[in-house]
Amino acid sequence: MNSKKPLILISNDDGYQSNGIRTLVSFLTDFADVVVCAPEAGRSGFSCAFSVVDYLLLKKRHNIPDCEVWSCTGTPVDCVKLALDQILVDRKPDLILGGINHGDNSSVNNHYSGTMGIAYEGCMKYIPSIAFSSCDYDPNADLSYLRDYVRLIVKKVLTDSLPKGVCLNVNFPKVEKFAGLKVCRMGWGSWTREVEACKHPRGFDYYWMTGHYRNDEPDATDNDQWALAHGYVTVTPSKIDVTDYEVLDKMKTWESL
Amino acid sequence: MNSKKPLILISNDDGYQSNGIRTLVSFLTDFADVVVCAPEAGRSGFSCAFSVVDYLLLKKRHNIPDCEVWSCTGTPVDCVKLALDQILVDRKPDLILGGINHGDNSSVNNHYSGTMGIAYEGCMKYIPSIAFSSCDYDPNADLSYLRDYVRLIVKKVLTDSLPKGVCLNVNFPKVEKFAGLKVCRMGWGSWTREVEACKHPRGFDYYWMTGHYRNDEPDATDNDQWALAHGYVTVTPSKIDVTDYEVLDKMKTWESL
Numbered sequence: 448m449n450s451k452k453p454l455i456l457i458s459n460d461d462g463y464q465s466n467g468i469r470t471l472v473s474f475l476t477d478f479a480d481v482v483v484c485a486p487e488a489g490r491s492g493f494s495c496a497f498s499v500v501d502y503l504l505l506k507k508r509h510n511i512p513d514c515e516v517w518s519c520t521g522t523p524v525d526c527v528k529l530a531l532d533q534i535l536v537d538r539k540p541d542l543i544l545g546g547i548n549h550g551d552n553s554s555v556n557n558h559y560s561g562t563m564g565i566a567y568e569g570c571m572k573y574i575p576s577i578a579f580s581s582c583d584y585d586p587n588a589d590l591s592y593l594r595d596y597v598r599l600i601v602k603k604v605l606t607d608s609l610p611k612g613v614c615l616n617v618n619f620p621k622v623e624k625f626a627g628l629k630v631c632r633m634g635w636g637s638w639t640r641e642v643e644a645c646k647h648p649r650g651f652d653y654y655w656m657t658g659h660y661r662n663d664e665p666d667a668t669d670n671d672q673w674a675l676a677h678g679y680v681t682v683t684p685s686k687i688d689v690t691d692y693e694v695l696d697k698m699k700t701w702e703s704l
Numbered sequence: 705m706n707s708k709k710p711l712i713l714i715s716n717d718d719g720y721q722s723n724g725i726r727t728l729v730s731f732l733t734d735f736a737d738v739v740v741c742a743p744e745a746g747r748s749g750f751s752c753a754f755s756v757v758d759y760l761l762l763k764k765r766h767n768i769p770d771c772e773v774w775s776c777t778g779t780p781v782d783c784v785k786l787a788l789d790q791i792l793v794d795r796k797p798d799l800i801l802g803g804i805n806h807g808d809n810s811s812v813n814n815h816y817s818g819t820m821g822i823a824y825e826g827c828m829k830y831i832p833s834i835a836f837s838s839c840d841y842d843p844n845a846d847l848s849y850l851r852d853y854v855r856l857i858v859k860k861v862l863t864d865s866l867p868k869g870v871c872l873n874v875n876f877p878k879v880e881k882f883a884g885l886k887v888c889r890m891g892w893g894s895w896t897r898e899v900e901a902c903k904h905p906r907g908f909d910y911y912w913m914t915g916h917y918r919n920d921e922p923d924a925t926d927n928d929q930w931a932l933a934h935g936y937v938t939v940t941p942s943k944i945d946v947t948d949y950e951v952l953d954k955m956k957t958w959e960s961l
Contacts (some may be wrong), residue, residue, distance in 0.1 A: 492756035494751035497751075499748040603961065630959060651761070655760075656760070688890060688892075689815075694867055695941050698887040698941060
């Protein structure tokens with residue numbers, strides 16, 4: 448790979464065989480070299496988790512046209528780390544992408560998302576990084592209508608880069624026609640009724656994680672929840688430095704406790 | 705549990721049998737009711753991951769004096785969710801604690817840490833939450849010398865609470881005598897050389913995640929890296945809202961692309 452095209456590393460949390468990652472690759476191969484390193488199977492909700500104890504395997508795959516594909520037994524973050532260390536040895540990627548995720552990662556889902564984990568990992572390696580997610584949870588959804596916005600955002604970031612320590616959380620509403628693009632903050636929301644208790648045929652209790660999302664700012668019009676509900680593509684610049692500087696200043700009094 | 709003592713829920717990412725969690729409980733039971741719900745075994749590096757697909761089991765344990773102990777087959781975040789939904793049905797905790805972790809969670813480790821995952825989860829449930837971690841990686845280290853600072857910080861938060869959407873990342877240096885307490889930002893650092901490739905006896909390659917931490921701000925004196933290296937206990941207020949508002953303002957021009 449000594450082309451003059453930019454090099455894009457792509458991972459996801461739905462697995463290397465998912466529809467979303469194949470669609471994302473298809474949007475980019477005419478102007479970029481693309482390498483995929485993605486989990487063997489679904490790793491939704493894996494956040495920034497990486498494999499501290501387990502060993503990892505990499506396998507070359509051939510399921511997506513026009514790009515090099517690897518699957519990894521680990522988490523989305525493992526995929527990025529392994530790709531940078533073992534696959535892209537001679538050439539650092541110009542951009543790292545997560546997605547397209549089947550399911551949105553707006554609001555507090557930012558924290559649970561393996562797709563965002565990929566973007567955070569790239570960002571911690573000082574490489575411009577973007578997570579793409581769709582509000583359409585159907586794993587077989589036709590996502591080809593996201594093409595124009597994905598290409599626009601990718602090309603913009605390849606041209607302008609991103610500030611140090613900031614990656615993008617991009618979410619697409621499930622609509623016939625987009626209302627436009629909104630650069631907006633993440634909204635406040637909560638997952639409620641998150642556990643479904645069941646009885647095993649052998650008599651013991653077991654539990655599934657589930658949940659119902661509650662918008663905790665139903666009147667706000669400046670966050671990703673409002674924008675997605677009104678048909679906008681949302682772009683939320685998300686920070687690695689999670690320090691709350693305002694609170695830090697106020698808490699300085701603790702130093703003399 | 706109808707006592708007038710505050711109720712503290714504790715989890716960790718080293719497992720319910722770890723030394724750190726037992727030590728933390730022992731610091732608190734004279735003034736608080738304590739319930740532990742922690743992973744069956746080590747879940748280091750699990751970040752905010754939760755179990756989207758796998759079922760979970762809870763087991764009552766009896767290994768820590770003066771408190772109710774449960775082990776869970778899932779992640780640290782699963783432990784918090786299950787405890788709130790299934791164990792603490794009649795009484796919401798006044799405080800959620802993660803730790804004491806065997807290994808520090810300063811700098812970018814904030815993002816990978818299961819101990820911080822516990823604090824973020826509590827914070828997303830609008831419950832004051834603190835992660836405690838020690839720079840001593842020895843799982844058998846005597847952590848009893850952290851008692852005074854842990855009690856001071858816990859009592860301060862029980863009295864004053866914490867602002868909405870902010871939890872505390874507290875790290876202890878491994879020193880004979882603490883220099884004091886610093887409320888400080890997270891430092892910038894990177895993990896490098898993160899993969900060790902090995903050859904399996906059956907001929908294929910496999911990989912371990914490892915890594916060497918590099919301080920990317922060696923001259924800074926206002927971050928957790930400096931403070932820990934100089935013997936201070938560090939307190940970093942960490943935010944749920946990861947939106948970068950400065951970058952957001954600048955990126956508003958994207959809306960007319």
